[in-house]
Amino acid sequence: MTNIVVLVKQVPDTNAKIVFNGESVDLSAVKMVTSPYDEFAIETALQHKESSGGTVTALTVGGSGADKILKDAKAMGVDNIVRVWGDGFETLDSNSFQSVLSGVLSELGADVVYCGKSSADLGSGSTGPGVAEKLGWASVSNIVSASFGDGLTVTAPADGGNAVVNVSLPAIISCDKGDLKPRKPNVRGIMMAKKAQVDVREASAPASTVTLVSQTPPPAKPAGKTYEGGQSAAEVAKLLRDEANVL
Amino acid sequence: MSEVTVIAEITNGKLNPATAELVTAASALGGDVVVVVPCTDASVADAASAYSNVSRVVAAKSSVFANYDASGWAEAIDAVSPAGNLVFLASAQSKDLAARLASKRGISVVQDVVEISGNNLTSPIYSGKAFQTVAISTTAVISVRANVFSPSPSDGDASMSVVDATGNVKSAIKELIGRASERLDVAEANIIISGGRGMGSPDNFKHLEVIADTIGAAVGASRAAVDTWDDIPHSMQVGQTGKTVNPNLYIAVGISGAIQHLAGMRSSKYIVAINKDADAPIFQYADYGIVASWEDALPVLQSTFSEMF
Ligand SMILES: Cc1cc2nc3c(=O)[nH]c(=O)nc-3n(C[C@H](O)[C@H](O)[C@H](O)COP(=O)(O)OP(=O)(O)OC[C@H]3O[C@@H](n4cnc5c(N)ncnc54)[C@H](O)[C@@H]3O)c2cc1C
Ligand SMILES: Nc1ncnc2c1ncn2[C@@H]1O[C@H](COP(=O)(O)O)[C@@H](O)[C@H]1O
Numbered sequence: 001m002t003n004i005v006v007l008v009k010q011v012p013d014t015n016a017k018i019v020f021n022g023e024s025v026d027l028s029a030v031k032m033v034t035s036p037y038d039e040f041a042i043e044t045a046l047q048h049k050e051s052s053g054g055t056v057t058a059l060t061v062g063g064s065g066a067d068k069i070l071k072d073a074k075a076m077g078v079d080n081i082v083r084v085w086g087d088g089f090e091t092l093d094s095n096s097f098q099s100v101l102s103g104v105l106s107e108l109g110a111d112v113v114y115c116g117k118s119s120a121d122l123g124s125g126s127t128g129p130g131v132a133e134k135l136g137w138a139s140v141s142n143i144v145s146a147s148f149g150d151g152l153t154v155t156a157p158a159d160g161g162n163a164v165v166n167v168s169l170p171a172i173i174s175c176d177k178g179d180l181k182p183r184k185p186n187v188r189g190i191m192m193a194k195k196a197q198v199d200v201r202e203a204s205a206p207a208s209t210v211t212l213v214s215q216t217p218p219p220a221k222p223a224g225k226t227y228e229g230g231q232s233a234a235e236v237a238k239l240l241r242d243e244a245n246v247l
Numbered sequence: 248m249s250e251v252t253v254i255a256e257i258t259n260g261k262l263n264p265a266t267a268e269l270v271t272a273a274s275a276l277g278g279d280v281v282v283v284v285p286c287t288d289a290s291v292a293d294a295a296s297a298y299s300n301v302s303r304v305v306a307a308k309s310s311v312f313a314n315y316d317a318s319g320w321a322e323a324i325d326a327v328s329p330a331g332n333l334v335f336l337a338s339a340q341s342k343d344l345a346a347r348l349a350s351k352r353g354i355s356v357v358q359d360v361v362e363i364s365g366n367n368l369t370s371p372i373y374s375g376k377a378f379q380t381v382a383i384s385t386t387a388v389i390s391v392r393a394n395v396f397s398p399s400p401s402d403g404d405a406s407m408s409v410v411d412a413t414g415n416v417k418s419a420i421k422e423l424i425g426r427a428s429e430r431l432d433v434a435e436a437n438i439i440i441s442g443g444r445g446m447g448s449p450d451n452f453k454h455l456e457v458i459a460d461t462i463g464a465a466v467g468a469s470r471a472a473v474d475t476w477d478d479i480p481h482s483m484q485v486g487q488t489g490k491t492v493n494p495n496l497y498i499a500v501g502i503s504g505a506i507q508h509l510a511g512m513r514s515s516k517y518i519v520a521i522n523k524d525a526d527a528p529i530f531q532y533a534d535y536g537i538v539a540s541w542e543d544a545l546p547v548l549q550s551t552f553s554e555m556f
Pocket of ligand 2: 007008009010035037038041059060061062114115116117118119122123124125126127128
């Protein structure tokens with residue numbers, strides 16, 4: 001019985017316009033969704049279970065609003081849904097956040113953890129390797145495929161191409177898009193998800209040493225130049241060399 | 248004075264020139280700059296002692312560094328790096344390693360830094376739709392985007408020591424699969440020319456390849472191109488669910504400029520767009536926009552480049 005956990009995070013829809021309230025982003029009017037790479041992680045976790053048996057638990061660290069993405073994961077077919085939250089969790093730095101996650105993963109008794117390559121909001125790609133280090137586990141990041149025959153074998157980018165890697169468990173694997181298509185929930189899954197109870201747990205975190213100063217719109221770019229017609233490509237090519245200095 | 252450590256970026260067995268940019272970033276954080284070079288053969292580190300503003304170079308020699316294993320590399324680098332801030336390049340592999348090292352030392356990591364001002368670090372968030380500044384109050388590990396900081400000049404003469412490093416490897420490479428083409432990968436290239444659905448067919452990507460070969464660029468693609476045509480592999484995809492790239496020059500051909508595509512390339516230093524629709528959103532982000540069909544523009548671009556190169 002493999003105890004499989006998949007990490008999911010709620011983020012603004014990638015189509016959403018980001019608006020600001022003073023020096024911070026204002027997400028109050030934004031539609032929230034599962035971070036896109038996490039859907040590949042869910043799919044990989046479900047395939048792992050289908051191949052070797054076990055259970056899949058979707059885990060998020062988030063406020064009550066994040067119950068929705070847990071239910072979406074349930075509709076796709078995960079067995080259990082767990083949400084962790086605690087005081088001051090809105091502003092955890094990577095070390096504090098990863099401490100929380102590694103504590104919960106030990107509590108859950110996970111054998112293998114799948115997560116996204118990076119979250120669509122902060123997008124640092126630190127969670128998988130960081131949590132693995134705290135637990136003393138193996139990790140492989142940005143995998144494009146996985147197979148579950150004899151132990152876990154994954155394919156990930158390496159210098160000059162891809163490497164096929166055997167990973168010893170326990171391990172945390174972060175998922176890139178690869179060739180997978182995350183499954184769509186079926187009617188039964190959607191019904192199950194409606195009735196599902198979120199297992200809500202409390203946790204506490206060590207103090208953060210990195211603090212937020214401001215969130216601002218990207219620096220404005222000077223307006224570009226526009227040219228009409230294919231012949232203008234010659235002028236642009238020269239400007240790239242003489243004005244932009246990039247050739 | 249305390250020390251700040253640059254972890255040199257090694258690409259295909261050589262010191263990546265972007266390491267000189269990391270030296271500048273490290274100086275901005277403050278402290279004597281130490282460059283640690285993970286290597287299997289210490290001669291790789293020679294080039295690093297020529298960087299200016301470096302107090303010493305440590306060639307960390309280990310068989311562990313023959314193939315990437317996050318856990319083993321972090322252990323080996325941790326053992327040879329002094330306390331204090333650590334600076335990595337924000338490449339996929341080094342970001343992974345940066346996260347491991349920070350966690351190992353019980354400190355935090357700040358990735359994709361594009362600006363350093365005292366203890367304040369700025370990185371893009373929401374795929375570049377916003378910028379976030381954080382303050383570090385103690386030591387931290389940071390990764391720095393390429394092509395942002397100017398490279399430290401190379402008229403220095405830092406002392407170099409070679410130390411043996413070791414770490415426990417937790418994964419085993421079964422097989423290395425080389426890329427099908429010899430062409431540069433978009434994640435490594437300083438110039439990228441990408442095609443979208445507007446290219447009409449995968450065969451037409453050969454026009455992009457010719458230009459790429461002329462100017463030393465990688466060829467990328469939009470998701471619509473990757474999803475529509477089997478011949479265009481996902482490894483070429485730029486964007487939210489593809490690669491995030493940060494080249495000096497990004498040329499988008501027949502790409503509309505959807506928000507998810509922009510997410511992967513909007514921080515490019517210069518953007519050129521070729522699109523027959525003057526209202527295509529990509530033009531709002533282009534430094535140089537060419538309103539024309541690629542059939543008209545690419546031959547002119549190619550012949551001008553061939554004269555220049
Ligand atoms: C969760 C999610 C993740 C996504 N991730 C990505 C991603 O990683 N990367 C990505 O690219 N997209 C991504 N997308 C898809 C994105 O929304 C767009 O659908 C996609 O980028 C469109 O690709 P395109 O610009 O090639 O095609 P189109 O939008 O169809 O644009 C084609 C363009 O070509 C122009 N054109 C046509 N013929 C010619 C000609 N002869 N000469 C010149 N121009 C011509 C047209 O005017 C048009 O502007 C994602 C979407 C979602 C929902
Ligand atoms: N708050 C969170 N709760 C659960 N999983 C998370 C959370 N934040 C990040 N993750 C997981 O870690 C991955 C990488 O996130 P990041 O390190 O923020 O780029 C995400 O794709 C998720 O799978």
